[in-house]
Amino acid sequence: MQSNQNSNYNNESITSLKGADRVRLRPGVIFGSDGLEGCEHAVFEILSNSIDEAREGFGSKIEVVRYKDQSILVKDYGRGIPVDYNPKEERYNWELVFCELYAGGKYQNNSGENYEFSLGLNGLGTCATQYASAYMDATIYRDGMRYDLHFEKGENIGGLVKEPTHKRVTGTQIRWLPDRDVFTDIAIPLSYFQDILRRQAIVNAGLTFELFDEESGETFTYYYENGIRDYLAELAGNTSLTDVHYLQTETRGRDREDKPEYKLKFEAAFCFNNQINLLEYYHNSSFLEYGGAPDKAVKSAFVSAIDKYLKTNNLYKKDEKKITFSDIEDSLILVINSFSTITSYENQTKKSITNKFIQDAMTDFFREQLEIYFIENKMDADKIANQVLANKRSRETAEKTRVSIRKKLTGSLDMNNRVEKFVNCRTKDVSRREIYIVEGDSALGSCKQGRDAEFQAIIPIRGKILNCLKADYNKIFNSDIITDLLKVLGCGVEIKSKHNTGLNSFDINQLRWSKIILCTDADVDGFQIRTLLLTMLYRLVPTLIEEKKVYIAESPLYEIVNGKDTYFAYSDAEKANIVSKLKGKVKINRSKGLGENQPEMMWETTMNPETRRLILVTPDDVQRTQEMFELLLGENLAGRKEFIAEEGYKYLDLTDIS
Structure with a gap:
C-alpha cells in the first residue's frame, strides 16, 4: 500500500499553542463554547473576581x-488587583x-490565604478573557496609585502606566470587547446580565x-439584605x-x-407551596444549573425524611407505593x-459540583434537621405530608390516564379498529388530504x-x-x-400538566391531513358545536x-334565486349587495341546515376549493373564542349576566324567540 505523500507525520509534526493562541484558537476548552454561551461565561469570570473581593469584606x-458597541465594564471597590513588580x-x-x-492569588492553603471561599478557583478567568478580547482596558486603584493597562487581541500595548492619585478609593475597573475572531456571537442580551x-x-446578602x-438608558439595581431568605419570601408570596x-x-x-x-x-431556605x-x-456564588452533589443530597434526604414521617403516622394506604x-x-x-x-467542579463552566464529602454532609444534615422540623412543627408536617x-x-392517576390514552389512540384505521361513520378518501398524499368534521348524520x-x-x-359529530x-x-x-376524532387525526395529544412526563404522544409528522375543516350549521347550535370543537x-x-x-x-346564510340563477350570501350586507344588482323577481330563502342542502349546493358552497370560503383559525382567534366560551358557558355567573345585559341586544336576530 502506498502512503499519501502529503501526510508526513514525524517529530516535527507535534506543535503546542503558545500565549494568547491557547485561548483564541480553542475558546471552548476554557469557556465551554465558542458561541454566545462562552462569551457570557467570560463575563462571569471577570464578575467572579469582584464578587470574591466583596465577599471577603472589601467593597459592598x-x-x-x-455598552451599545457590545463592550462590557465591571467595576468593584475592593482592594485592587496587585499589578506592580x-x-x-x-x-x-x-x-x-x-x-x-x-x-x-488563590492557590495557597488549598484556596489561597487571601480568599477562603473563592468563586474564581482556577486562575484562568481574567487572563483567558483578556486573550479572547478585541481590547481590554484595566484601571486599578491601590496603595495611593492609579495603574492602567491596555491590551489588544491578547497583546499588551504600552506596558504598565502608573501615577499617584489623591483618590482614597480602591478597586478594579475592567472594560473589554469580546473578539468576534474568537466567539461566533458576542451580542450578549440584556436578560443575561439581569x-x-x-x-x-x-x-451574596447585603451586596449591591x-x-x-x-x-x-435604564439602570437596574439588585439587592437582598437577607439573601436567600428574602428571595424565598419574594417567590412564595x-x-x-x-x-x-x-x-x-x-x-x-x-x-x-x-x-x-x-x-x-452552607445555608438553605425552603418552604412548601x-x-x-x-x-x-x-x-x-456560582449557580449550579445541573446541581450535582447538593441536588443528590436534597433528593435523598427529603425522600427519606418525609417517607419516614408518612410511615410513622400511618398516612400511607394499605399496599400504597412509596413516594418519589x-x-x-x-x-x-x-x-x-x-x-x-x-471544590471539584464538573468542568470550568461551574454548572455542577462532584465533591463526595459535600453530598454526604448535606444529606446527613438535612435528614436530621427535617426530622427535628417535623417534630417541632406538627401542623406544618401534616400539611407537607398530605x-x-x-x-x-395525582401523578399515579396521570400515569393511568397515559396508559389509557395510549391504548385508545394507537392502531391504524382498518376494519378491526374502525371509527364509527368515518368516511375516508382515496389518496394517500397527505399534502392533499382534507378532513371535514361535520354536524350530525x-x-x-x-x-x-x-x-x-x-x-x-x-x-x-354525534351531538355536542x-x-x-x-x-x-x-x-x-x-x-x-373525542377519542374517535383524535384517532382520525392520527397525531396524538399534547397534555399540559405538571404530571405530563410520558403523557404527551403528539407528533405532527403523523397528522394524516393537510386541512382540518370544521363544518357546522350557521345557527346557535352550530356555533356552539364549532366553539366546543x-x-x-x-x-x-x-x-x-x-x-x-x-x-x-x-x-351561506341566504339562498337568492333570480330566474334560473342562484346566488349565495354569507352575510346581510352581502345579501343586500347581490339583490341590488339583480333585475326581475328575486326570491330570498334563509339557508337550510347542512343536512337539508342538495349535494350540488354542498359542493359549490362548502367543499369546492375553487368556490368555497374557508376561515383560517389562528391562535389569537382561539384565545378570544376561549375567553368568550368561559364567559358564556363557564362558572362566571355575574360576568355572564353583565355581558347579556350590555351586549345581548346584538344577538336577538339569532335567537328562536318569536
Missing part, C-alpha cells in the same frame, strides 16, 4: 455597564494576572449590584403551605481518606447557598354525496362534545366522540392551530 457594591516571581504581577493561565446579577445578589444598559424555614451550618471533611481536609459551610416549585443551588422525589418537588421551593475551600401524598396520587349524507372522494374525508376546558383528562378520554383542539392539539392546519367552512 459592584457596577456593570452593557513581584520580587518572588521576578516579574510584574500584571503579567501573571492578565497574561498567564493558572496564575493568581439574570446573573439578580442571582448574585440573592446569594448596579447594572447600566447604555442601549436602553402569600400562597405557601408553610413559612420559610432557614438552616445553616459549617463543618469540615474530606472526599477520600488520602485527600486533604477542607471547610464547608402548591402553586410554585423551584430548586436552585449555588456554590461559592418528584412528588415532593412538585410543591417544594428550596435554595441552597454553599461554600467550600476545595400535599406530597396528593401529588403522588344528516350533514354526513349531503357532504358525502357532495364531496370529491379523491381527497376529502368526513367524520360526523364535552367542554374540554372544564373536564378532566379522564372524562375527556372516556368520550368516544375549537376548544377541544386548543386544549388537546394546540400545535395544529399554530401550524395553520385548522379551518372553518363558512356556510
Whole structure:
C-alpha cells in the first residue's frame, strides 16, 4: 500500500499553542463554547473576581455597564488587583494576572490565604478573557496609585502606566470587547446580565449590584439584605403551605481518606407551596444549573425524611407505593447557598459540583434537621405530608390516564379498529388530504354525496362534545366522540400538566391531513358545536392551530334565486349587495341546515376549493373564542349576566324567540 505523500507525520509534526493562541484558537476548552454561551461565561469570570473581593469584606457594591458597541465594564471597590513588580516571581504581577493561565492569588492553603471561599478557583478567568478580547482596558486603584493597562487581541500595548492619585478609593475597573475572531456571537442580551446579577445578589446578602444598559438608558439595581431568605419570601408570596424555614451550618471533611481536609459551610431556605416549585443551588456564588452533589443530597434526604414521617403516622394506604422525589418537588421551593475551600467542579463552566464529602454532609444534615422540623412543627408536617401524598396520587392517576390514552389512540384505521361513520378518501398524499368534521348524520349524507372522494374525508359529530376546558383528562378520554376524532387525526395529544412526563404522544409528522375543516350549521347550535370543537383542539392539539392546519367552512346564510340563477350570501350586507344588482323577481330563502342542502349546493358552497370560503383559525382567534366560551358557558355567573345585559341586544336576530 502506498502512503499519501502529503501526510508526513514525524517529530516535527507535534506543535503546542503558545500565549494568547491557547485561548483564541480553542475558546471552548476554557469557556465551554465558542458561541454566545462562552462569551457570557467570560463575563462571569471577570464578575467572579469582584464578587470574591466583596465577599471577603472589601467593597459592598459592584457596577456593570452593557455598552451599545457590545463592550462590557465591571467595576468593584475592593482592594485592587496587585499589578506592580513581584520580587518572588521576578516579574510584574500584571503579567501573571492578565497574561498567564493558572496564575493568581488563590492557590495557597488549598484556596489561597487571601480568599477562603473563592468563586474564581482556577486562575484562568481574567487572563483567558483578556486573550479572547478585541481590547481590554484595566484601571486599578491601590496603595495611593492609579495603574492602567491596555491590551489588544491578547497583546499588551504600552506596558504598565502608573501615577499617584489623591483618590482614597480602591478597586478594579475592567472594560473589554469580546473578539468576534474568537466567539461566533458576542451580542450578549440584556436578560443575561439581569439574570446573573439578580442571582448574585440573592446569594451574596447585603451586596449591591448596579447594572447600566447604555442601549436602553435604564439602570437596574439588585439587592437582598437577607439573601436567600428574602428571595424565598419574594417567590412564595402569600400562597405557601408553610413559612420559610432557614438552616445553616459549617463543618469540615474530606472526599477520600488520602485527600486533604477542607471547610464547608452552607445555608438553605425552603418552604412548601402548591402553586410554585423551584430548586436552585449555588456554590461559592456560582449557580449550579445541573446541581450535582447538593441536588443528590436534597433528593435523598427529603425522600427519606418525609417517607419516614408518612410511615410513622400511618398516612400511607394499605399496599400504597412509596413516594418519589418528584412528588415532593412538585410543591417544594428550596435554595441552597454553599461554600467550600476545595471544590471539584464538573468542568470550568461551574454548572455542577462532584465533591463526595459535600453530598454526604448535606444529606446527613438535612435528614436530621427535617426530622427535628417535623417534630417541632406538627401542623406544618401534616400539611407537607398530605400535599406530597396528593401529588403522588395525582401523578399515579396521570400515569393511568397515559396508559389509557395510549391504548385508545394507537392502531391504524382498518376494519378491526374502525371509527364509527368515518368516511375516508382515496389518496394517500397527505399534502392533499382534507378532513371535514361535520354536524350530525344528516350533514354526513349531503357532504358525502357532495364531496370529491379523491381527497376529502368526513367524520360526523354525534351531538355536542364535552367542554374540554372544564373536564378532566379522564372524562375527556372516556368520550368516544373525542377519542374517535383524535384517532382520525392520527397525531396524538399534547397534555399540559405538571404530571405530563410520558403523557404527551403528539407528533405532527403523523397528522394524516393537510386541512382540518370544521363544518357546522350557521345557527346557535352550530356555533356552539364549532366553539366546543375549537376548544377541544386548543386544549388537546394546540400545535395544529399554530401550524395553520385548522379551518372553518363558512356556510351561506341566504339562498337568492333570480330566474334560473342562484346566488349565495354569507352575510346581510352581502345579501343586500347581490339583490341590488339583480333585475326581475328575486326570491330570498334563509339557508337550510347542512343536512337539508342538495349535494350540488354542498359542493359549490362548502367543499369546492375553487368556490368555497374557508376561515383560517389562528391562535389569537382561539384565545378570544376561549375567553368568550368561559364567559358564556363557564362558572362566571355575574360576568355572564353583565355581558347579556350590555351586549345581548346584538344577538336577538339569532335567537328562536318569536
